[in-house]
Amino acid sequence: MKDNPIIVGLDIGTTKITTVIGEVGEGGIVDIIGEGSVPSEGMKRGAVVNLERATHAIRQSVQSAERVSGVRVESVFVSVAGNHVKAITSHGLAAIRRHQEITQPDVDRAIENARAVPLDPNLEIIHTLPQEYVVDGQEGIKNPVGMHGVRLEVDVHIVAGTAGPLLNLRRCVQEAGLKVEGFVLQALSSGLATLEAAEQSQTVIVIDLGGGTTDVGVFKRGNLAHSACIPIGGDHVTADLAQILKLPHEEAENVKRKYGAAVPELADPDLTLEITTASGSTHAISAFELSRIIKPRLSEIFGMVRDEIDQALGPIELVAQSVVLTGGASLLRGTTELARDRFRLPVRLGRPRGIGGLTDIVSGPGHAGGVGLVLYGIGQDGKVPVSVFREEPAAAPTPAPTPVPEDPRGKAAATVTVVTPAAPTAPPKKEKDKDAPNLMTRVRGFFKDWL
Numbered sequence: 001m002k003d004n005p006i007i008v009g010l011d012i013g014t015t016k017i018t019t020v021i022g023e024v025g026e027g028g029i030v031d032i033i034g035e036g037s038v039p040s041e042g043m044k045r046g047a048v049v050n051l052e053r054a055t056h057a058i059r060q061s062v063q064s065a066e067r068v069s070g071v072r073v074e075s076v077f078v079s080v081a082g083n084h085v086k087a088i089t090s091h092g093l094a095a096i097r098r099h100q101e102i103t104q105p106d107v108d109r110a111i112e113n114a115r116a117v118p119l120d121p122n123l124e125i126i127h128t129l130p131q132e133y134v135v136d137g138q139e140g141i142k143n144p145v146g147m148h149g150v151r152l153e154v155d156v157h158i159v160a161g162t163a164g165p166l167l168n169l170r171r172c173v174q175e176a177g178l179k180v181e182g183f184v185l186q187a188l189s190s191g192l193a194t195l196e197a198a199e200q201s202q203t204v205i206v207i208d209l210g211g212g213t214t215d216v217g218v219f220k221r222g223n224l225a226h227s228a229c230i231p232i233g234g235d236h237v238t239a240d241l242a243q244i245l246k247l248p249h250e251e252a253e254n255v256k257r258k259y260g261a262a263v264p265e266l267a268d269p270d271l272t273l274e275i276t277t278a279s280g281s282t283h284a285i286s287a288f289e290l291s292r293i294i295k296p297r298l299s300e301i302f303g304m305v306r307d308e309i310d311q312a313l314g315p316i317e318l319v320a321q322s323v324v325l326t327g328g329a330s331l332l333r334g335t336t337e338l339a340r341d342r343f344r345l346p347v348r349l350g351r352p353r354g355i356g357g358l359t360d361i362v363s364g365p366g367h368a369g370g371v372g373l374v375l376y377g378i379g380q381d382g383k384v385p386v387s388v389f390r391e392e393p394a395a396a397p398t399p400a401p402t403p404v405p406e407d408p409r410g411k412a413a414a415t416v417t418v419v420t421p422a423a424p425t426a427p428p429k430k431e432k433d434k435d436a437p438n439l440m441t442r443v444r445g446f447f448k449d450w451l
Contacts, residue, residue, distance in 0.1 A: 008075065013043065014045060015210070035370075041053035079186045080161055080185055084162035088117065115128055124163050134153040157226070166183065185217075189372030207327075211233045240294070245275055261290075303342065317345065325349055326351070
């Protein structure tokens with residue numbers, strides 16, 4: 001554990017930037033004492049595209065968390081995501097002298113041999129995460145120190161990022177007056193915050209549905225064994241709605257959160273939205289039809305995740321026992337049901353657990369990455385601290401999704417009106433509204449051109 005009991009995680013995403021301040025007490029128990037979230041600026045798909053705006057947003061997030069905690073932040077663990085991150089698994093070997101116990105230097109030598117793989121000179125290693133060890137052919141060893149053998153082997157998951165994007169991210173944090181304590185893969189931090197004790201002995205797929213990217217981590221017996229980044233996220237669902245319904249992005253996000261569903265059958269059958277576009281034209285769309293716009297994009301994301309794992313590890317049904325969904329975009333109604341159908345595995349919503357303090361604020365899936373950064377900072381070994389599984393506090397009530405504020409520019413670009421039926425108790429009408437066929441024709445045309 002670090003000497004400093006205060007650990008700070010800075011989760012820099014495409015849609016928001018979150019700072020989480022954790023205090024480590026006796027026995028490694030973690031209390032969250034500060035949190036600050038602001039809309040993200042200057043970021044796109046995990047990479048910095050505007051240094052000045054990204055620095056400003058980082059500074060705002062940190063200052064917000066400082067005001068809550070009363071603690072001055074000096075150094076942070078920073079999340080890393082995006083297509084520039086690459087990961088490989090390498091095998092290392094170390095010979096042990098006869099009649100000698102395996103020592104920590106022997107373990108370090110095996111890991112160092114695993115690191116000695118040819119990498120692009122433009123890549124910077126972020127993590128070197130050992131998997132289970134093998135001593136003289138005996139597998140499943142967590143810690144070989146003190147054991148006897150002549151051959152020590154280890155598989156190491158190596159995560160590296162392109163130097164340019166990492167330098168830009170480091171510069172933004174430093175310009176905000178902070179020191180980068182270390183970079184942490186987004187999929188790793190999300191897994192550290194959401195995996196439960198029973199899942200430490202299984203193979204679990206953690207899918208972090210963010211705004212601009214979807215980060216995937218495959219955890220085998222508590223160790224990150226495979227990772228990937230899909231360059232599509234919740235913002236792409238919002239963009240589809242904005243394009244088809246002719247709404248500004250902010251209003252489309254609001255409609256998605258309040259009335260959308262990933263599975264049309266779970267949409268409110270009595271709900272109809274009346275949309276007035278900027279040109280003054282008005283059309284109606286039911287919640288069922290709204291969900292039919294949302295589902296294809298989420299299905300595409302889950303399909304890409306499945307393809308990634310199938311190609312890297314084999315059929316997903318044979319590789320993993322369950323799936324954990326987390327990230328802000330996972331809160332959309334029906335997302336777990338859709339994932340369960342696509343992966344044919346048990347699926348649950350992952351929330352940060354095993355922490356105290358401001359649990360009512362950081363208990364949602366959107367804070368999994370930030371809380372995971374704090375947990376990583378305790379040991380910096382890529383494993384969930386044992387203290388997290390001791391006397392876990394009761395789960396906090398699920399917070400309601402934060403409503404999206406109205407367009408601050410005050411534009412009368414478009415309006416959405418909820419139309420409720422005259423007799424809510426009557427069964428929904430089977431015949432469609434006369435305007436619906438025209439709308440669905442446009443929707444089908446859009447998807448035909450898009451595909």
